[in-house]
Amino acid sequence: MPPKPQTVLPAATETLMFQEAAQTADVVERQFARNADTVARLAEDLRRDPPPFIATCARGSSDHAATYAKYVFETQIGFITASVSPSVGSVYETKQRLRGALYLVISQSGKSPDLLRNAEAARAAGARVVALVNAEDSPLAALADTVLPLHAGPERSVAATKSYLASLAAVLHFAAQWKNETPLLDALPRLPDALRAAWQADWSPLSDGLVDAHNLFVLGRGLGLAAAQEAALKFKETCGLHAEAYSSAEVKHGPMALVGPGFPVLAFAQPDETGAGTLAAAEEFRARGAQVWVASAQGDSGSGPGQVLPLAAAPHPACAPLLTIQSFYRAINMLALRRGHNPDVPPHLNKVTETV
Numbered sequence: 001m002p003p004k005p006q007t008v009l010p011a012a013t014e015t016l017m018f019q020e021a022a023q024t025a026d027v028v029e030r031q032f033a034r035n036a037d038t039v040a041r042l043a044e045d046l047r048r049d050p051p052p053f054i055a056t057c058a059r060g061s062s063d064h065a066a067t068y069a070k071y072v073f074e075t076q077i078g079f080i081t082a083s084v085s086p087s088v089g090s091v092y093e094t095k096q097r098l099r100g101a102l103y104l105v106i107s108q109s110g111k112s113p114d115l116l117r118n119a120e121a122a123r124a125a126g127a128r129v130v131a132l133v134n135a136e137d138s139p140l141a142a143l144a145d146t147v148l149p150l151h152a153g154p155e156r157s158v159a160a161t162k163s164y165l166a167s168l169a170a171v172l173h174f175a176a177q178w179k180n181e182t183p184l185l186d187a188l189p190r191l192p193d194a195l196r197a198a199w200q201a202d203w204s205p206l207s208d209g210l211v212d213a214h215n216l217f218v219l220g221r222g223l224g225l226a227a228a229q230e231a232a233l234k235f236k237e238t239c240g241l242h243a244e245a246y247s248s249a250e251v252k253h254g255p256m257a258l259v260g261p262g263f264p265v266l267a268f269a270q271p272d273e274t275g276a277g278t279l280a281a282a283e284e285f286r287a288r289g290a291q292v293w294v295a296s297a298q299g300d301s302g303s304g305p306g307q308v309l310p311l312a313a314a315p316h317p318a319c320a321p322l323l324t325i326q327s328f329y330r331a332i333n334m335l336a337l338r339r340g341h342n343p344d345v346p347p348h349l350n351k352v353t354e355t356v
Contacts (some may be wrong), residue, residue, distance in 0.1 A: 068226035133148075195312075216244075222274040
């Protein structure tokens with residue numbers, strides 16, 4: 001039999017993933033300007049007539065953005081925020097008690113039937129539906145009470161990058177206007193340049209160190225948990241590498257038994273009250289012989305050579321998860337190629353996933 005032809009992979013800077021992720025700072029800058037009036041009106045309405053609670057509904061990377069929304073709304077504004085399982089409405093068809101609630105639906109395409117059914121049910125139950133969606137002409141945008149467009153532009157790589165970070169930016173913009181206090185508001189115009197700095201960060205030790213890996217844990221906590229969730233998904237879909245995300249506190253409740261030599265760990269140290277605990281967990285795993293990488297703005301004195309991943313300075317702690325993932329996207333693009341995968345076309349996946 002003739003030899004199987006080798007797959008020709010693009011250069012690192014030629015992948016759609018690389019090119020689209022590199023656009024993120026411009027996307028966020030554009031989004032903030034175009035959404036300013038809509039976000040200001042929505043925030044004013046909610047300050048005047050606050051909801052009893054916030055519910056989120058999303059899938060995939062958008063659900064990781066919903067995790068970020070939970071921590072932003074709870075830590076910055078003090079509103080309980082819960083994730084609604086789409087199947088409760090779309091499969092079980094159970095009516096939810098949502099009168100007066102803020103119902104946040106996050107989607108890149110705005111087409112998934114389960115999200116649409118839940119958004120319709122939420123409106124019927126008396127909730128205020130706000131859609132964060134990239135496709136402004138989508139069915140989801142048409143049925144929402146308020147639409148906050150992501151303004152990410154076309155995204156052709158199957159792995160979402162700029163649309164995910166645009167979702168986080170939209171959440172942050174919304175929360176800052178709603179809270180209406182200086183530290184968070186002042187951070188917004190500084191975020192695009194911070195994203196540009198994050199894109200230039202050298203995370204090559206991660207790309208070099210995981211070429212032959214089979215599995216790993218990704219740790220984060222609080223505002224940084226969504227970054228860990230997104231990173232774990234990208235390891236799986238672009239690199240064929242099994243990764244699981246855990247809170248740096250939750251990992252101690254059983255999963256940590258797996259960690260040791262041959263079981264690497266990537267830790268995102270959020271620059272706030274949760275950071276010290278994440279660094280302590282990383283050091284504990286390193287002491288067990290695990291290979292550990294830590295992304296931290298403060299460094300990590302316990303690390304061996306090449307194990308510290310620089311984290312760009314954040315204008316506010318709530319901005320840090322966006323910077324972490326922006327640096328990660330460049331590294332994961334390179335890792336996928338080094339493992340023989342094209343990150344733009346993961347096997348068995350489509351750009352738009354329509355679940356019911």
